[in-house]
Amino acid sequence: MDEALLRSLTPSVIGILVRRGADFAAAEDAVQDALVEAVRAWPADEPRDPKGWLVTVAWRKFLDATRSDTARRRREDLVDEEPPPGPATAVDDTLQLYFLCAHPSLTPSAAVALTLRAVGGLTTRQIARAYLVPEATMAQRISRAKRAVSGVRLDRSGDVATVLRVLYLVFNEGYSGDIDLAAEAIRLTRQLAAAIDHPEVAGLLALMLLHHARRASRTTPDGGLVPLAEQDRSRWDTAAIAEGIGILQAALARDRLGEFQAQAAVAALHADAPTAAETDWVQIVEWYDELVRLTDSPVVRLNRAVAVGEADGPRAGLTALKEVDETVPRHAAVAAYLHERDGDLTTAARLYAEAAHQASNRAERDHLTRQAARLNTARP
Known part of the structure; x- marks a missing residue:
């Protein structure tokens, strides 16, 4: 069975159910149930029209859930007739799902989780393993996110910048558990690039x-x-x-x-x-100047100080660093590097140790600790 095919079909199948009248949360649940059925049935008999098969099964799952929930009487009109099986519509709602999953009402972590689930086709267990959190915790996070967007219609253009930020967050998670999130982010961004x-x-x-x-x-x-x-x-x-x-x-x-x-x-x-x-550090500085103009981000200014230090010397880099708030992450590490380049090993060692204490992950902390130890050993 082609797992990649299943995952690639997930967003368009969700979109079809939403256009038929299902809210996002119910549609997503139904499609996940259909994927489970596909995993069970397809190895023995893969359908000629996989997308049509998923649409048919997911719609039946949705109808079953709706019929069994008397509290959702407002949907009763939807269950009078089931659309006949057949080739799935060629309309692709993937792009709108990207925008929905990056809705401004969601926190960044919720938007990432919902994107991985609805657009990426990952299971809650896979996402939980990737983020190294209990499955129940991730399930709650995804459920809250689905509730937040359940009333949002897929009929308006969304904010491309927000979608891209969410995908970049996914990419920067890198690799953990059994899911390579960096590779998954590239796959999803390729998909988005094909659609827009x-x-x-x-x-x-x-x-x-x-x-x-x-x-x-x-x-x-x-x-x-x-x-x-x-x-x-x-x-x-x-x-x-x-x-x-x-x-x-x-x-x-x-x-x-x-x-x-x-x-x-x-x-x-x-x-x-x-x-x-x-x-070519001179050209890199020029691109950082463009980034400062576009974003005025303190992180960009921090990286620019490094580039200036390489292009024009460490003292020029330290001068550029004065424009950056000292509370910006990795400020101490950059200052340590530039002071070392300038020959001030005592200050550099102290700053490397300070940066190690502030590091957000073990690999970075160990690296900075080794840098401090190296300079302390080198000093007379």
Whole structure:
């Protein structure tokens, strides 16, 4: 049985049920039940029209649930007649489901979970394992999210920027449990790019591909963090880099610059450099200037300070860093790096230790602790 096919059909089947009159929560539950039936029945007899089969079974599941729930009398008109089996409609509601799952009433974590479930076709158990939380906790999170959007109709254009932020959140979860969320985010963004012609969608897809291309070199066999400058570039996925750069160039040619295109341009310059020493830091600073203009994000300003330090020297980088609030995550780590480059090992060691204490994950904390220890050992 083709699990990828099942997952790819999930959003359009949900959309069909919603257009027939089911609310989102009921439609999503019915489609999940139909997927369970498919897992049981398809290995022995896969249908010629998988989407039509899922629509028929999911609609019957929805009708059964509606008939058994007397509190939902307002739906009784829906159950008078069941649409006959047959080829599924060619209308694709996937795009609208992206917007629905990124509804502004949802928290970022709820939007991500609902996107993975409704658009990605993952089970609650798979999502819970990916986030390393109990299945019951994730089930509650998804149920609350479904209730929040159950009254929202799929008849209006949504906010592309919100959808892209949700997909980027999924991507940045990386890999945990038995689900590769980075790969899943790339799959979903490809799907979105096929449904909507928007340069920022292409920019996000390019950014994901360029970052994902370096994945194999980012950690040591025991899980240690490997900084970009020290990564083995022979392990980078050149095919993914080429695809990402091609997608980015086509997006930039449309002259509608957005933050994901600008971030992808930075990633492309890193990916295109044969060695760390050959990185075009001057051009990277220029792209960070564009990002500051587009977002005025303190994180962007922090990354810009690093780039300025590489392009114009560590003291210029420290001057740029003064514009960034010290409470911004990783501020101490950047300051430590720039002070080390400037020869102030005492201050750098202290700041590395401070950054290690503030680190949000073990790999980063261990790396920064080693940096502090290295400098403390090196000092006379």
